[in-house]
Amino acid sequence: MSKIFLDNAATTRVDELVVEAMNKIYLNVYGNPSSVHIFGEDSRDVLVKSREIIAKAVGVDSNEIIFTSGGTESNNLALKGIMHANNSKGKHMITQKTEHPSILKVCSELENEGYEVTYLPVDKDGLINLEELKKAIRKDTVLVTIMHANNEIGTIFPIEDIAKICKEKKLIFHTDACQSFLKVKFNPENIDLITINSHKIHGPKGVGALIIKSGIKLQKQMHGGEQESNIRSGTENLPGICGFAKACSITKQSDVKRMTELRNYLIDLLLKIPNTKLNGSNEKRLCNNINISFKDVEGDMLLFRLSNQGLALSTGSACTARNNKPSHVLQAIGLNKNFIDGSLRISLSKYTTKEELDTAYDLIQKSVKLIRSLK
Numbered sequence: 001m002s003k004i005f006l007d008n009a010a011t012t013r014v015d016e017l018v019v020e021a022m023n024k025i026y027l028n029v030y031g032n033p034s035s036v037h038i039f040g041e042d043s044r045d046v047l048v049k050s051r052e053i054i055a056k057a058v059g060v061d062s063n064e065i066i067f068t069s070g071g072t073e074s075n076n077l078a079l080k081g082i083m084h085a086n087n088s089k090g091k092h093m094i095t096q097k098t099e100h101p102s103i104l105k106v107c108s109e110l111e112n113e114g115y116e117v118t119y120l121p122v123d124k125d126g127l128i129n130l131e132e133l134k135k136a137i138r139k140d141t142v143l144v145t146i147m148h149a150n151n152e153i154g155t156i157f158p159i160e161d162i163a164k165i166c167k168e169k170k171l172i173f174h175t176d177a178c179q180s181f182l183k184v185k186f187n188p189e190n191i192d193l194i195t196i197n198s199h200k201i202h203g204p205k206g207v208g209a210l211i212i213k214s215g216i217k218l219q220k221q222m223h224g225g226e227q228e229s230n231i232r233s234g235t236e237n238l239p240g241i242c243g244f245a246k247a248c249s250i251t252k253q254s255d256v257k258r259m260t261e262l263r264n265y266l267i268d269l270l271l272k273i274p275n276t277k278l279n280g281s282n283e284k285r286l287c288n289n290i291n292i293s294f295k296d297v298e299g300d301m302l303l304f305r306l307s308n309q310g311l312a313l314s315t316g317s318a319c320t321a322r323n324n325k326p327s328h329v330l331q332a333i334g335l336n337k338n339f340i341d342g343s344l345r346i347s348l349s350k351y352t353t354k355e356e357l358d359t360a361y362d363l364i365q366k367s368v369k370l371i372r373s374l375k
């Protein structure tokens with residue numbers, strides 16, 4: 001059975017060039033970057049170069065990059081770090097309803113600690129209303145966090161406009177850019193904190209960064225050997241960081257164009273299936289995301305059948321897919337229950353081929369027909 005991986009919003013295959021770069025570090029550059037001897041110096045060189053490559057890819061200064069264990073840790077550090085450091089200004093923050101669990105669960109934790117969180121609603125495309133954002137701002141508001149692109153429905157938020165509003169109101173703005181990094185260009189100028197990770201761009205898992213603009217103070221969440229400007233202690237994951245940098249440097253803009261064309265090709269095919277609905281925005285959509293609902297189809301059954309035939313997709317996001325609750329994102333965009341149940345997320349990568357999409361369409365179309373005939 002040939003296997004087809006169309007779950008690239010959950011994670012991606014590591015590029016061979018990345019593995020090669022990481023292997024060199026594992027085998028040859030094993031000193032602790034904090035050590036004063038020659039081995040430490042070699043490791044420091046790799047760390048400095050990697051930081052420069054990643055900083056350049058984002059468009060920030062290399063001293064604004066703090067390496068972490070991934071998107072989840074960066075989001076935790078950003079939200080807890082900023083709120084804990086600004087108690088004298090206030091205890092209120094603003095987010096929106098379709099954020100990743102690594103934002104939403106931190107928000108409920110902060111609420112348990114006595115902070116207040118406003119969750120902005122989204123429209124049917126998954127976008128917030130900027131006037132509602134302005135109205136939600138209070139005297140004691142410290143932080144606004146809005147993701148760049150949604151991991152389930154691919155909706156791209158206007159983070160430059162949001163950043164401008166925050167700047168005018170003197171609020172700190174954080175964005176979770178794990179899904180959009182190197183896929184959607186943005187100007188980081190007015191954005192105070194940015195979360196990125198490596199395993200969504202064909203780098204290794206367990207590595208990420210929080211970009212913290214100079215002048216932004218936050219409370220560290222990890223205490224120890226004072227690495228990463230004393231914001232995130234712990235010996236740096238040098239092979240991972242080097243792989244992350246390699247993944248950045250080999251990403252090509254032409255891949256975005258190719259993925260967009262392939263995505264549109266598959267969307268057009270899927271919409272030929274009767275009683276089918278594309279979720280999210282048509283225009284403001286990630287180049288590799290398709291989220292589609294088949295009315296009156298049990299999504300779990302569909303996923304299971306397809307998985308048995310070698311096709312890997314997702315119903316909700318990978319993080320919540322195992323607990324069988326209806327997707328908070330599809331609920332937030334107001335999708336009817338009989339459409340929510342039959343939803344699939346199909347996410348492409350630079351490795352995806354047209355042949356794979358033809359096979360995927362064929363399998364999906366047959367399964368939908370079969371499951372509907374069982375009703």
Ligand SMILES: *Cc1c(COP(=O)(O)O)cnc(C)c1O
Pocket residue numbers: 009010069070071072073100102147149150151176177178179197198199200206207208
């Ligand atoms: C994958 C993802 C995360 C979590 O990142 P990890 O590196 O897996 O911890 C956070 N936010 C978004 C939008 C994501 O897609």
